[in-house]
Amino acid sequence: MGGKQPDESAPAVAGKETGARRVLRAFRPEGTRVRAGSVEVGGPGFVVMAGPCAVEGLEQVDRTAAAVAQAGAHVLRGGVFKPRTSPYAFQGMGEPGLHLLAEAGRRHGLPIISEVMETAQIPFMAESSDILQVGARNMQNFSLLRALGKVRRPVLVKRGLSATLQEWLLAAEYVLEGGNEQVMLCERGIRTFETEMRNTLDLAAVAWAKQRTHLPVIVDPSHATGQVDLILPMSLAAAAAGADGLLIEVHPRPEQALCDGNQALTPERFQTLMQRLPPVLDAVGRHLWRPESPAQVVRAR
Ligand SMILES: O=C[C@H](O)[C@H](O)COP(=O)(O)O
Numbered sequence: 001m002g003g004k005q006p007d008e009s010a011p012a013v014a015g016k017e018t019g020a021r022r023v024l025r026a027f028r029p030e031g032t033r034v035r036a037g038s039v040e041v042g043g044p045g046f047v048v049m050a051g052p053c054a055v056e057g058l059e060q061v062d063r064t065a066a067a068v069a070q071a072g073a074h075v076l077r078g079g080v081f082k083p084r085t086s087p088y089a090f091q092g093m094g095e096p097g098l099h100l101l102a103e104a105g106r107r108h109g110l111p112i113i114s115e116v117m118e119t120a121q122i123p124f125m126a127e128s129s130d131i132l133q134v135g136a137r138n139m140q141n142f143s144l145l146r147a148l149g150k151v152r153r154p155v156l157v158k159r160g161l162s163a164t165l166q167e168w169l170l171a172a173e174y175v176l177e178g179g180n181e182q183v184m185l186c187e188r189g190i191r192t193f194e195t196e197m198r199n200t201l202d203l204a205a206v207a208w209a210k211q212r213t214h215l216p217v218i219v220d221p222s223h224a225t226g227q228v229d230l231i232l233p234m235s236l237a238a239a240a241a242g243a244d245g246l247l248i249e250v251h252p253r254p255e256q257a258l259c260d261g262n263q264a265l266t267p268e269r270f271q272t273l274m275q276r277l278p279p280v281l282d283a284v285g286r287h288l289w290r291p292e293s294p295a296q297v298v299r300a301r
């Protein structure tokens with residue numbers, strides 16, 4: 001793909017592989033900036049999205065939202081539809097959970113991101129979520145991707161469990177092709193022969209995607225490692241590798257979490273992470289996202 005120009009006029013040839021076009025850096029050399037509420041992803045500001053893996057109830061989500069907001073997070077995450085390996089595992093609170101997440105976001109001044117698993121969920125998820133997440137397991141759910149192309153909400157496309165970089169980009173291409181330009185990529189670790197960690201975080205893919213595409217790239221060190229002790233070092237490494245932000249799991253009582261407690265930071269550990277990011281970001285010419293000052297806004301006009 002490297003060096004190829006996007007060819008909008010090229011007709012798809014039946015039976016032949018057609019490459020990515022709209023995701024390529026050449027399509028928008030200046031890069032895409034995605035807006036979620038008042039937060040901008042893809043500019044110089046590094047955006048931290050944090051919250052529970054799954055919304056479990058009012059107290060849990062509100063306490064987490066308060067803690068991550070206080071530590072400086074920019075977006076509240078929380079799954080209400082959970083793609084679980086076992087049909088007997090907690091599947092999420094569904095729409096009532098979405099209302100709790102949205103309310104917690106409003107109360108603590110944070111836009112929210114949540115996973116949409118099926119096309120039928122899009123209308124109400126898009127109504128209340130500032131960012132719609134496509135999970136790793138749904139990265140090649142093409143009808144879902146096409147439907148998200150018609151939505152006026154930013155979409156974060158997670159890399160599939162064993163997806164190649166081309167497959168990941170082409171998944172994002174589906175959303176862009178549908179007319180939605182507010183798309184982000186998320187590296188969340190892939191399946192390899194290694195078994196010590198839950199997945200293998202592919203940080204080279206982050207630098208690669210930043211070079212080859214114009215889309216913001218987010219890293220999820222929680223699913224990538226599955227281990228709390230690795231989340232801090234991998235978050236710093238992601239910032240150094242050029243990621244535009246992080247998606248991190250935080251729970252007030254990880255040992256009681258209904259999903260993925262092994263990879264959830266306590267609020268205290270999350271605060272430490274937020275304090276460790278600025279010097280690394282500074283070394284690569286970035287900073288934690290902050291609203292533009294009025295002076296900058298005037299200059300930009
Ligand atoms: O957050 C996410 C997923 O639902 C979770 O990682 C699925 O893993 P499991 O169902 O195999 O535990």
Ligand SMILES: C=C(OP(=O)(O)O)C(=O)O
Nearest residue numbers: 079135136137158188223
């Ligand atoms: C399910 C999630 O992650 P993934 O799709 O990367 O497994 C999640 O972030 O809630």
